[in-house]
Amino acid sequence: MSDEHRPVEDWATDYDIFDPDYVKEPGPVWDDLRQRCPIAHTKRWGGSFMATRYEDVQQLVRMTPELSSRSPTIVPPSPELREEMIAEVKAYGSENPPITADPPEHKPYKQLILPFFTPKATDSYRAFTEDLCNTLIDGLVDKGQCDAAAEYAQQIPPRVIARILGIDPARGAEFTEWTQGVLELGQTNPELRTKYRRIIRDFFAELVAHRRENPSDDVVSTLIAAEVEGEALSDHSIIGICNLLLVAGIDTTWSSIGAALWHFAGHPEDRRRMVREPDLFPTAIEELLRFYGPVMMGRRILEPVTIAGTELTPGEKLILNFPAANRDPEVFDRADEVVLDRERNRHVAFGIGIHRCAGSNLARMEMDVALRTWFERIPEFELSDPDAVTWAGGQVRGPRSIPVRY
Amino acid sequence: MRIRVDSEKCEGHNRCKALAAELFDLDDLGYASAVAEGVVPPGAEDQARLAVSNCPEFAIEIVED
Numbered sequence: 085m086s087d088e089h090r091p092v093e094d095w096a097t098d099y100d101i102f103d104p105d106y107v108k109e110p111g112p113v114w115d116d117l118r119q120r121c122p123i124a125h126t127k128r129w130g131g132s133f134m135a136t137r138y139e140d141v142q143q144l145v146r147m148t149p150e151l152s153s154r155s156p157t158i159v160p161p162s163p164e165l166r167e168e169m170i171a172e173v174k175a176y177g178s179e180n181p182p183i184t185a186d187p188p189e190h191k192p193y194k195q196l197i198l199p200f201f202t203p204k205a206t207d208s209y210r211a212f213t214e215d216l217c218n219t220l221i222d223g224l225v226d227k228g229q230c231d232a233a234a235e236y237a238q239q240i241p242p243r244v245i246a247r248i249l250g251i252d253p254a255r256g257a258e259f260t261e262w263t264q265g266v267l268e269l270g271q272t273n274p275e276l277r278t279k280y281r282r283i284i285r286d287f288f289a290e291l292v293a294h295r296r297e298n299p300s301d302d303v304v305s306t307l308i309a310a311e312v313e314g315e316a317l318s319d320h321s322i323i324g325i326c327n328l329l330l331v332a333g334i335d336t337t338w339s340s341i342g343a344a345l346w347h348f349a350g351h352p353e354d355r356r357r358m359v360r361e362p363d364l365f366p367t368a369i370e371e372l373l374r375f376y377g378p379v380m381m382g383r384r385i386l387e388p389v390t391i392a393g394t395e396l397t398p399g400e401k402l403i404l405n406f407p408a409a410n411r412d413p414e415v416f417d418r419a420d421e422v423v424l425d426r427e428r429n430r431h432v433a434f435g436i437g438i439h440r441c442a443g444s445n446l447a448r449m450e451m452d453v454a455l456r457t458w459f460e461r462i463p464e465f466e467l468s469d470p471d472a473v474t475w476a477g478g479q480v481r482g483p484r485s486i487p488v489r490y
Numbered sequence: 491m492r493i494r495v496d497s498e499k500c501e502g503h504n505r506c507k508a509l510a511a512e513l514f515d516l517d518d519l520g521y522a523s524a525v526a527e528g529v530v531p532p533g534a535e536d537q538a539r540l541a542v543s544n545c546p547e548f549a550i551e552i553v554e555d
């Protein structure tokens with residue numbers, strides 16, 4: 085795939101979502117595309133179109149059945165894995181519902197998982213998250229320096245979701261490795277993607293078998309007892325849902341917490357303001373989600389549709405670039421600045437339409453607890469080596485190493 | 491002032507409830523509706539406007555000023 089890493093000459097016709105400079109600072113490319121070519125195209129990574137304007141993204145999420153969620157990853161799997169997945173979908177239905185399901189199949193699956201992620205439900209995991217964050221800081225505070233991404237942000241989401249799924253939070257590091265294997269590294273490495281998909285599915289196959297014998301009141305047991313259209317869910321579906329719930333909230337939330345800490349480490353004015361005005365956290369978190377929104381989603385184009393004068397051709401993918409939409413100056417004043425007390429903020433970091441992130445309340449709670457706890461215990465901190473900061477990119481963008489001192 | 495949540499458009503982002511807790515109810519799945527038939531008590535008008543301008547689905551509207 086080395087050819088995929090040729091330098092980009094024209095972003096409108098040949099963009100590369102893995103280009104290292106773009107991953108570090110994508111804003112200028114988005115601004116250019118929004119003005120010049122709002123629906124860009126590339127032949128790289130399987131071929132895709134990319135929407136960068138808020139208005140276009142708002143329209144595109146509603147264009148079903150032409151644009152399908154059946155394969156929402158941007159880079160297609162290897163031909164072998166693709167064959168395997170198509171055969172399984174034929175036999176058992178959608179791979180990871182609801183994220184891989186289209187209407188009308190989507191709704192009942194979404195409704196099954198939403199009760200676990202309402203504001204009330206997520207509040208019940210707040211005390212666990214506070215303890216977790218405090219324990220992490222206990223191990224860091226006296227060191228005077230740490231990697232705020234690897235030693236803090238990364239440690240939180242896998243343990244919280246493990247706790248919710250009734251699996252062992254102490255295995256958090258493994259869950260992170262699996263998620264990175266199937267998503268972050270798996271995007272451009274088909275062997276890793278296949279390998280970790282298998283590991284995750286086998287793990288949940290065992291768990292489902294165990295819960296069938298020993299039911300409790302946890303998520304897995306609820307899924308086992310549930311019915312969709314009067315029929316019990318197949319093991320294949322239950323495993324797929326659990327797989328989704330495990331991986332969807334790990335590198336995404338970790339990216340958001342990390343990006344927020346990176347921002348404050350590099351912007352002392354903003355950091356001091358949060359120390360002075362902690363009541364600003366809810367508003368500031370929305371603004372950080374707007375500005376550093378980590379997630380872009382793919383759709384498969386099944387039938388031709390026209391958007392902003394461009395015809396999307398079947399067979400390729402469409403990228404819904406939510407982070408770029410969030411910086412559209414048509415919608416946001418001072419779109420290219422972080423405005424911590426921004427009052428009007430219709431950002432789309434969690435997607436929009438029927439696939440709105442089912443974990444958005446949980447992610448917000450985790451960000452709130454992670455940032456408040458850090459600020460209470462380490463109010464003064466700065467980047468110790470700005471050049472050593474690294475970012476992961478592609479479908480989920482966020483910092484992976486943030487050396488800070490305090 | 492009166493507000494209305496279009497249940498066809500609401501996708502449960504919970505921005506309204508977070509910003510104006512007294513004006514909205516959430517159902518068991520997290521979808522919103524306006525309390526008291528949408529009547530906004532005096533003094534809560536700004537909160538109502540805030541909710542409107544933070545709903546990413548454009549699901550809330552002010553039906554009467």
Ligand code: HEM
Binds near residue numbers: 182328
């Ligand atoms: C800041 C962190 C997060 C961000 C930015 C984020 C972003 C997104 C986005 C953009 C979508 C839309 C997908 C689409 O349109 O195809 C989505 C869907 C989803 N997310 Fe998240 N997510 C985050 C955290 C979480 C967490 C913590 C969970 C917990 C389990 C989660 C679970 C899901 C699920 C289940 C879906 C599928 C919903 C559906 O298809 O109806 N996410 N997320």
Ligand code: SF4
Binds near residue numbers: 500502506520544550
């Ligand atoms: S902010 Fe909008 S979409 Fe979200 S719950 Fe309220 S009305 Fe529904």
